Amino acid sequence: MVLDVNWAVKWLTLCAQAMAEHRVELIELDRAIGDSDHGENMDRGFQAVLDKLAEAPPATPGAALKLAAMTLMSKVGGAAGPLYGTAFLRAAGTMGDAAEIDPAGWAAAVSAARDGIVARGKAEPGDKTMVDAWAPAADAAKAAADTGGPEVLSVLVAAAEAAEAGAVATDPLVARKGRASYLGERSAGHRDPGAASSALILRAAVGAAA
Amino acid sequence: MVLDVNWAVKWLTLCAQAMAEHRVELIELDRAIGDSDHGENMDRGFQAVLDKLAEAPPATPGAALKLAAMTLMSKVGGAAGPLYGTAFLRAAGTMGDAAEIDPAGWAAAVSAARDGIVARGKAEPGDKTMVDAWAPAADAAKAAADTGGPEVLSVLVAAAEAAEAGAVATDPLVARKGRASYLGERSAGHRDPGAASSALILRAAVGAAA
């Protein structure tokens, strides 16, 4: 398995599928501590990404991610739109014109995505945001790439699992950024919707390579 | 038993009691085919009558009814206010300055009340309005006064029973006057609130004499 443009397109396609499938669930999560739109926004955004992919098929993984970034930025809105837009743009930046991404490349992409989100949103780990999915994912991907062999799947899996664990770990947290922060202590006991959608995205990256 | 000013004051007092007791029931009847205010309006109106009676105790039955008429007119509002106002005013008119009302006098008062309501509201029997209580009451009172002896209670009872039967008989009717008429056929199957309150008023007249 290599992470080429076909993988990238499949990844984005699986992201769109995941958002459609989990639309209601993400709306429910956002209903509890936000404004009930996260699932709708992500679904709308990734459907638009599919349309764009069909219109102008990209030549490289980096081009695919850049296309996703621009589309999410212009179609998602809310907090998630600019944050995911920046994440995908920074990740695309690490890929340049490369035809294939290796384990270290994936780790670099996830790190860049995390850095982009932090740069835009100024959230720290523990603030109960999507950073709580991307930060452990970036760390796990790097650790897997550093220690593992040339097998890229294990790096994808490491990132996805860490993101999933990170999302679950937001449950008890009190939000300090984003709309959930208005709830103060009442935000505890609910999963952060952005962390949940982030885990879906990183899990889709695994699925695309399977 | 004579129908003197004490009876008249007691009658109005029992009316106020009846409206307070049946306030919710009259609201419910009006909710079904009107605008949910009849019980509230009648309660407010007769409470005001009590206040006025305390302020300026009347000297004759006619004066008591005139006081009630003016107060209902100025405190009830809606359709019922002017209709009951007119009814009591016309009834008072038949009594003049008399200290006591005899059976024929009561029959005349009820007839005048009915005529007043018809003159103001232009409803005919069968239109599903308070006329459907007052018209049979007037007829029954007259019949009882014509045929009966000097016992006034039986005339009061005849009017009350006829009004009660008349109110019940509005159940299947389709309203042609008042707010219930907007419902057309859907007004059938519900008792007219004004006929119901009319029956309470005429029943109170019996209670005051008991």
Add this chain to the structure above:
Amino acid sequence: MKKLINDPKSVVDESVQGFGLAHADLVTVSTDPTFIRRLDAPVSGKVALVSGGGSGHEPLHAGFVGKGMLDAAVPGAVFTSPTPDQILPATLAVDSGAGVVHIVKNYTGDVLNFETAAELAEAEGISIRTVLVNDDVAVEDSLYTAGRRGVGGTVLVEKIAGAAAERGDDLDTVASTASRVNANVRSMGVALSACTVPHAGTPSFDLAEDEVEIGIGIHGEPGRHRIPLESADAITDRLLEPVLSDLGISRGDRVLLFVNGMGGTPLSELYIVYRRAAQVLADRGAVVERSLVGNYITALEMQGCSISVLRLDDELTELWDAPVHTAALRWGA
């Protein structure tokens, strides 16, 4: 029942007091009996306009007191017409000697109470003209019924007659202009939910989650029939069709299109209804020359709307455009 109130019995008084405090530059509030009058009434030489009715339809009528519209508004209890002992002093307070037009929505209670007040006012030497508003096509108009109700058209009658009075038209002219507006306006409404009268405490009717009530009035009374919930466009068509056919709207007619909220419907939904209604009118070749969209004659927190169409001519348009300065309708001033 969940309301921002202190006591069901004090709703009208406290609300009117708040209104008076918020709009002290426009109106004076009288208590005992309760009515709201234009600050500078009686306006010398001007025909005065008095309207009123049950409360719960806010901003109607108090919100329309001011320059170019009403001289006084007389609020009754919630959904209960006011009494003559309120209407008479309001009438006396605003008459400048030029006479007073009573604008009365056609409900038995309103008609009877205004009738009595008019008689009493005439007895005091004031000339009264009564104009009944009965624009609701949901109700069958027949000699044997209470007749059509006054609904959305009331706002348009008050605005246009108010402008006529403001420019100095005499009593009969103002009254006949008001009647002309009434003759040229038709309305019909829909409810998605009932409303709760404060003293009643329970919703005015029960409606299933997938039902709407077509042909409702403004008192939480049930409508003519109940249908399953439909799209906004389909409901708009249902309301508009009887309005247009009763008015006999044809190609080239100039109209004012008024989409009114019943109190609990977001403005965004009213604009969705407006969009469809405007399209239908355009398809029929009618020209929508003026429009009004918002909550102007309501039924407490009822969800729903009504559509009114007024056939315009040059004079009605000019009077509609004339300056108005009230709490709820204001332009050119």
Add this chain to the structure above:
Amino acid sequence: MKKLINDPKSVVDESVQGFGLAHADLVTVSTDPTFIRRLDAPVSGKVALVSGGGSGHEPLHAGFVGKGMLDAAVPGAVFTSPTPDQILPATLAVDSGAGVVHIVKNYTGDVLNFETAAELAEAEGISIRTVLVNDDVAVEDSLYTAGRRGVGGTVLVEKIAGAAAERGDDLDTVASTASRVNANVRSMGVALSACTVPHAGTPSFDLAEDEVEIGIGIHGEPGRHRIPLESADAITDRLLEPVLSDLGISRGDRVLLFVNGMGGTPLSELYIVYRRAAQVLADRGAVVERSLVGNYITALEMQGCSISVLRLDDELTELWDAPVHTAALRWGA
């Protein structure tokens, strides 16, 4: 879910289209991307004001486009901030060369999307000033949080900054006037019921029949805490107290009192709240010089209200009184 809509996905587009049809004398509606602009924008030599945010708060912001207020409004999906590819063309469309002020309610999404649009606009040579509105005292203001939300104060910022721009103030002056309004206004809200986002289909939170939510925002997000339903006066006191103490209102202060409906509350109830708030302010020796009561910044059909108090000075009062001609706020024109 019961709404007067055709399809949850088309709510914003169709509503904006209806708005454009109803107010063709005031605005032009652009579709793809969607924004609403003043008919005569760009106004030569005038600083332009652009605002926007999620839909569902109508009449905010489209209802405030026109002379003396906004030059463009950019609506996002319901409760979702608009995207830079809407904000940028709106900004370009209304800039006359004098620069553009972005009025942004302080929500992460709005801030980030307007930030990006501002960068892109600056790259095209347009001078941008961004003014954040954050008047909601229900939210703790701390460096470690997203900060206070922008709520009712937004309407006042837009009106007053709009008047400053209309009279010819330059970019920095308009921006600093807007900031000054923001610095002098505080708000707090209550919900009696939740609202239902069309695409979600279920109420945004669950509230028992005898509970109210204190400190709600305008997005159907739950508030700070829940209490048993109280009288309107008690609730008013709860909302007003933190507003006044945070503002430091003291004897002799001149204020504008704004009671805003969340969309599903009858106007009569807003006036009951206004009455109490005015009494409390009078008791404290503050002078209520101006007032605003109505549904101006809403959360769909939510029942509830917010109270905003703005400390006035001569200049702010003059700018408040200056003519404004928009769909939702109009005077002197």
